[in-house]
Amino acid sequence: MEDDIIYRKLRLILIGFGVIGQSLTKLLLSKSADLYNIYGIKPRIVACIDNKGAAISSSGLDLERLLNIKKSKGTVARYSDKKVAMNSLEIIENTEAEIVLELTPTNLENAEPGLSHLISAMRSGKHIITANKGPLSLALPSLLELADYNGIMFRFSGTVGGGTPILEYAKHCLKGDRIISFRGILNGTTNYILSKMETGLDFKQALSDAQKNGYAEAKPSLDVDGYDAAAKLVIMANWIMGMKVTMKNVNMFGISKITLDDINKAKNKKCAIKLIASCENKVLEVKPIEIDINDPICVDGTLNAVKFTLEHAGEQTIIGKGAGGIETASAVLRDMIEIRDNIINKI
Ligand code: HSE
Numbered sequence: 444m445e446d447d448i449i450y451r452k453l454r455l456i457l458i459g460f461g462v463i464g465q466s467l468t469k470l471l472l473s474k475s476a477d478l479y480n481i482y483g484i485k486p487r488i489v490a491c492i493d494n495k496g497a498a499i500s501s502s503g504l505d506l507e508r509l510l511n512i513k514k515s516k517g518t519v520a521r522y523s524d525k526k527v528a529m530n531s532l533e534i535i536e537n538t539e540a541e542i543v544l545e546l547t548p549t550n551l552e553n554a555e556p557g558l559s560h561l562i563s564a565m566r567s568g569k570h571i572i573t574a575n576k577g578p579l580s581l582a583l584p585s586l587l588e589l590a591d592y593n594g595i596m597f598r599f600s601g602t603v604g605g606g607t608p609i610l611e612y613a614k615h616c617l618k619g620d621r622i623i624s625f626r627g628i629l630n631g632t633t634n635y636i637l638s639k640m641e642t643g644l645d646f647k648q649a650l651s652d653a654q655k656n657g658y659a660e661a662k663p664s665l666d667v668d669g670y671d672a673a674a675k676l677v678i679m680a681n682w683i684m685g686m687k688v689t690m691k692n693v694n695m696f697g698i699s700k701i702t703l704d705d706i707n708k709a710k711n712k713k714c715a716i717k718l719i720a721s722c723e724n725k726v727l728e729v730k731p732i733e734i735d736i737n738d739p740i741c742v743d744g745t746l747n748a749v750k751f752t753l754e755h756a757g758e759q760t761i762i763g764k765g766a767g768g769i770e771t772a773s774a775v776l777r778d779m780i781e782i783r784d785n786i787i788n789k790i
Pocket residue numbers: 602629630631632633658659660666671765766767
């Protein structure tokens with residue numbers, strides 16, 4: 444019985460209840476039987492914080508109610524009549540939980556509030572899962588050291604490739620070999636725009652189309668000027684290649700100057716222009732490049748694709764959807780299962 448409690452206990456603090464946070468909550472609800480029967484876990488959200496307040500319950504919040512309150516009242520703060528007086532940092536420090544899920548929106552300027560949440564979680568000895576690219580792209584080397592120092596597990600699969608396990612593939616599936624370099628498409632929005640331009644739409648029309656379909660970042664410049672792809676490249680370079688780099692180490696060019704004429708010239712050479720992020724000879728670059736249409740990374744729409752060049756096994760490409768609420772939530776869930784397995788193996 445005692446073992447049962449230890450093995451299945453998984454208390455979560457969820458910070459950020461936007462598209463990814465709500466998608467994760469829906470996944471926890473719809474997959475609760477599988478999580479218990481297949482993975483032996485019964486996650487409970489003991490605190491949920493959005494930009495207007497928080498809901499807390501040490502025995503676990505009712506997830507249906509949490510989603511309904513957010514939908515009807517616009518904030519989880521209305522979950523209970525009694526207002527939670529603590530701010531997000533106080534909740535992280537004072538609530539008993541195994542894992543902090545940091546799912547607030549990406550801020551590539553100063554990484555806040557995500558960065559403070561991560562530091563606070565590390566200092567209070569809680570494991571972390573995040574899908575927030577801001578803190579990682581600006582301070583991943585120091586965050587990895589801090590996680591090590593505090594003896595906590597720090598996972599961020601959903602920051603690159605949405606639900607496509609690009610980070611895990613490179614980190615865990617290629618053991619014994621060595622990645623010499625990699626290159627690929629890491630931003631779905633620009634790929635969508637460039638793909639639409641191939642059909643004759645001009646840049647402005649294609650961007651507005653991407654915004655309408657909900658792929659684009661709130662500030663379009665983050666996608667079209669290459670910042671989002673550069674942030675993901677930095678995360679990959681640190682995590683996969685062991686480099687200690689941040690955004691300022693990336694040579695970055697966006698796609699805003701690409702014209703229909705450029706696209707057609709590439710087409711005549713049986714190529715397509717793609718915004719390619721690359722790590723070659725330890726040089727990090729994001730720039731539009733003509734890619735042969737038969738190259739496996741020449742994918743269309745919002746797809747992401749990364750080709751790894753390995754010392755022994757040659758070239759390998761991983762392709763999948765690079766964005767989306769439920770897709771990214773599935774990566775968060777994957778990280779959760781991995782952390783839980785590691786906790787059990789340590790007991
Ligand atoms: N704006 C990003 C993209 C979202 O288009 O890839 C996923 O990080």
